[in-house]
Structures are given as structure tokens and as C-alpha cells.
Amino acid sequence: METSMKIGVIGAGGVGAYFAAALARSGVEVHLLATERHIAPIAEHGITVTKGDGTPGFSARVASVSTKAEEIGACDAVILTCKAGQVTEAMDAAHALIGPETAVLPLQNGVTASGRIADSVGPSHALGGVCVIISYLQEPGTVHHVGGQPAIILGEIDGSISPRATQLSEALAAAGVSTSVSSDIVTDMWRKFMLISSYGGVGALCREPVGRTRANPLTRSLVEDSMREVALLAGKVGAKLGEQDIDQMMAQVDAFAPDSTASMQRDLIAGRSSELEEQNGTIVRMAEHHAVAVPIHHTIYRAMALLDGSAM
Ligand SMILES: NC(=O)C1=CN([C@@H]2O[C@H](COP(=O)(O)OP(=O)(O)OC[C@H]3O[C@@H](n4cnc5c(N)ncnc54)[C@H](OP(=O)(O)O)[C@@H]3O)[C@@H](O)[C@H]2O)C=CC1
Ligand SMILES: CC(C)(CO)C(=O)C(=O)O
Structure with missing residues (x-):
């Protein structure tokens, strides 16, 4: 099981809270960069995932939750889960999460996020990603997963199979997410x-x-x-x-x-x-x-x- 990564998750909504909780439950050091309304509930109670398909839900505590990227510091990987129109603002405020090798995985629907990440923190940090899940926030700290197997496809924009993409994919797989690394993520x-x-x-x-x-x-x-x-x-x-x-x-x-x-x-x-x-x-x-x-x-x-x- 992958436990050595420090993963930053930006956004604690339907997608972010689900994947942050799943990764934290599997032993990954997860740091959430969230807006103010999520801080107290998650700091006090962690994240609760409820299920709509009759399978058991779960709760997990992240290593930290903050509105300030500087309090989290550089991560091995960052998972970006705000809405597509919020990517530039979120990344511009998240530079402190980015170290020399940090990969940023966008889970937005659409095709604009990777380019905006590249514009904000540099092209070497931008991965591409596809997210398959149906989940929504019930209230800060509680996310409802409607059902089905959550899945993520991720990859370097140039199609190379990099160690950092593979490592992130392994961490997600260990957290129960069907994950694959693509040689044509575009x-x-x-x-x-x-x-x-x-x-x-x-x-x-x-x-x-x-x-x-x-x-x-x-x-x-x-x-x-x-x-x-x-x-x-x-x-x-x-x-x-x-x-x-x-x-x-x-x-x-x-x-x-x-x-x-x-x-x-x-x-x-x-x-x-x-x-x-x-x-x-x-x-x-x-x-x-x-x-x-x-x-x-x-x-x-x-x-x-x-x-x-x-x-x-
Ligand atoms: N939900 C789903 O089932 C699926 C969603 N997607 C895609 O995933 C993306 C996210 O969707 P979803 O999770 O449902 O959306 P949500 O609105 O539930 O979550 C987005 C979260 O990002 C937060 N946020 C916005 N700006 C910042 C910022 N600067 N710093 C930190 N946090 C920020 C929002 O804060 P606040 O709570 O204050 O608004 C919100 O909690 C979308 O592009 C969607 O199309 C893809 C597949 C399935
Ligand atoms: C859940 C899914 C795949 C299809 O509805 C989706 O991504 C969305 O609604 O935005």
C-alpha cells in the first residue's frame, strides 16, 4: 500500500471531499486546501462519506485542512477539484503547494483545466485527468456517493508514462479508486x-x-x-x-x-x-x-x- 506520499487536495466539494476521504482512509497524508466554510467541520469531525447503493459509508480524518496553501507547503501531488471556471483563481492561490516535481491532477469536466494549471504554475506541473464518479456535498464535511465504482484516468500531457503519474495512480488504486495511467490523456x-x-x-x-x-x-x-x-x-x-x-x-x-x-x-x-x-x-x-x-x-x-x- 502507498503511504509515503503527501497529497494536497484543492476543494472540499462533491469530488474533492470524496477523494480526500478515500486517500486519507488508505493511509495517505492528505492536506485539504478548502474555502472557509469547510474548515471547522472537517477539522472537528473529519470527512464522512455516505453511500446511495447500500454499501457501507466511511469516515476519515485528513492530516490538515486550511484556507492557506502556505500552511500546507509543497506536496508530492495535488488533486484539483474546484469547478472548471475556478481553476485559475484556485491555482494562483496554491503556489505554495508546488515543489519542483509536483504534479497537479485536474478532475474537472471539460478540456480547459490543464492549460490553466500550466499558465499558473508552469507546464511541467500539469497532468491531464478524467474523473468518473457521481457524488455531491450534503454539507461541509459530508459527501454523498450515489454509487458505482469511482474511477480516474490520469496522464502526462505529452503521453509519457512518468514515475510521478504511476505513483499517484498507485496511491489512488490503494484507496479503492479504479485508476489507470494513459498514454493519450488528451x-x-x-x-x-x-x-x-x-x-x-x-x-x-x-x-x-x-x-x-x-x-x-x-x-x-x-x-x-x-x-x-x-x-x-x-x-x-x-x-x-x-x-x-x-x-x-x-x-x-x-x-x-x-x-x-x-x-x-x-x-x-x-x-x-x-x-x-x-x-x-x-x-x-x-x-x-x-x-x-x-x-x-x-x-x-x-x-x-x-x-x-x-x-x-
Ligand atoms: N460531482 C460529480 O459527481 C462529478 C464532478 N465532476 C467535475 O468535478 C468538478 C468539481 O465538481 P464538484 O465537486 O461536484 O463541485 P463542488 O462545487 O461540489 O466542489 C467544488 C469545491 O471547490 C471549492 N473551491 C472553489 N474555489 C476554491 C479555491 N480557490 N480554493 C479551495 N477550494 C475552492 C468550492 O468551495 P465552496 O464550497 O466554498 O463553493 C467547492 O467546495 C467539476 O468540474 C465537475 O464537472 C466530474 C465528474 C463527476
Ligand atoms: C456524473 C457524470 C459522469 C454524468 O452525469 C458527470 O460527470 C456530470 O454529470 O458532470
Whole structure:
């Protein structure tokens, strides 16, 4: 079991609190960099994970929790779990966590986080990552894991299989997370982005859960065609996505429970601040830059903008 790493986790929300607790439970020295509202509950009671699938929950204590990166100091690895739109601000305040070899693993949906980490702390520190979990914060210090096996794919942006990526992957695996090191994390990130921006975007547009959008031939083909737009764009930035990836992601759409909705879709419909800018907004801007037509994502982006809680 990997116990020698010092891992910093930035953000104590649905994703951060879950992985911090899982790593701490397995014996890793975990330090949480969190916003103020999480400090007292986690310092006093640790993190509690409840489960929605009938399996036992658990509690774990992290080594420290602080709002100040300077109180934590340099870590072997950092796992970044804020929302995609918060990455630059979070990393700019986290420079003290970064030593010469520190790898920063982003778990945000979308494809913008690694570049923003690189801009903030330097390209040698930025990994790529894909996170598969359904979890949400119930209250500071208590996270609900809906069910299923949490999984992470991570990798160096240049595709090399580095000792630091392998070591982090082993620590996550020892914490019960299905983890793999990828030699093409850029394609992996775009594959999930294609899924989430398309089924979530169409779900938001139709205000329907996946069971309805996948069953109707018109909305099903809308999801498929919006995936095709992303696959075409991905090809312009070095990611390799084809029809087989669309089939694979449609199989994932078919495997979701019928009442499932994407997190962006839920945030939009509830009028909360959402990741629309980072997801469909990113697709629109990149498509303009690369002269790729993305009419479905353009429509989703413009139609949904009014619902975004952070919209002007
Ligand atoms: N939840 C899920 O099941 C999945 C989520 N994802 C992705 O993971 C990312 C995180 O999602 P999720 O955990 O649900 O979101 P949450 O909003 O639950 O958690 C984000 C956390 O980051 C904190 N935060 C923001 N800025 C900072 C900062 N500067 N320093 C420290 N902490 C900060 C927030 O603080 P505060 O509490 O004060 O707002 C919040 O607790 C998103 O990109 C999402 O798309 C991917 C797969 C599944
Ligand atoms: C849980 C999952 C994979 C699909 O809904 C997701 O990443 C999201 O909703 O943001």
C-alpha cells in the first residue's frame, strides 16, 4: 500500500471531499486546501462519506485542512477539484503547494483545466485527468456517493508514462479508486467532454433526463450529432475521436439510470452558476478559432446562457 506520499487536495466539494476521504482512509497524508466554510467541520469531525447503493459509508480524518496553501507547503501531488471556471483563481492561490516535481491532477469536466494549471504554475506541473464518479456535498464535511465504482484516468500531457503519474495512480488504486495511467490523456479528456457536453447540453435544452432524450429518435440523433461536432473539433487539437468513440459514449448514455441528468444540466435548470461557459462555450470559441461548424453546440450555448446563474 502507498503511504509515503503527501497529497494536497484543492476543494472540499462533491469530488474533492470524496477523494480526500478515500486517500486519507488508505493511509495517505492528505492536506485539504478548502474555502472557509469547510474548515471547522472537517477539522472537528473529519470527512464522512455516505453511500446511495447500500454499501457501507466511511469516515476519515485528513492530516490538515486550511484556507492557506502556505500552511500546507509543497506536496508530492495535488488533486484539483474546484469547478472548471475556478481553476485559475484556485491555482494562483496554491503556489505554495508546488515543489519542483509536483504534479497537479485536474478532475474537472471539460478540456480547459490543464492549460490553466500550466499558465499558473508552469507546464511541467500539469497532468491531464478524467474523473468518473457521481457524488455531491450534503454539507461541509459530508459527501454523498450515489454509487458505482469511482474511477480516474490520469496522464502526462505529452503521453509519457512518468514515475510521478504511476505513483499517484498507485496511491489512488490503494484507496479503492479504479485508476489507470494513459498514454493519450488528451484524447481521453476529449472523449468524456464529448459525452458530457452533448448529453448534458441536449438534456438542458430539452429539460429532460437521459431516459427521455435517448428513447426519442429525434433527440437521440441530436445527442449523436452533437458528439460528432465535438469529435471533429477534437481532431483539430490532436485528440483522436471517431465513430467508434461516439458509439462507446452512446453506450454510456444508454447505461445511465433513466432519471439521470448531467451536473451542468441540473445547475442550469436550477438557475445556479453552471459549467456552460467551460463546456459548450469552450466548444463554440474553439470551433470559431479552428473554423469548424458546431451549430448544435452554438444553439445549446446561446439558448442556455439565460439560465446560467452567473450570466450578466
Ligand atoms: N460531482 C460529480 O459527481 C462529478 C464532478 N465532476 C467535475 O468535478 C468538478 C468539481 O465538481 P464538484 O465537486 O461536484 O463541485 P463542488 O462545487 O461540489 O466542489 C467544488 C469545491 O471547490 C471549492 N473551491 C472553489 N474555489 C476554491 C479555491 N480557490 N480554493 C479551495 N477550494 C475552492 C468550492 O468551495 P465552496 O464550497 O466554498 O463553493 C467547492 O467546495 C467539476 O468540474 C465537475 O464537472 C466530474 C465528474 C463527476
Ligand atoms: C456524473 C457524470 C459522469 C454524468 O452525469 C458527470 O460527470 C456530470 O454529470 O458532470
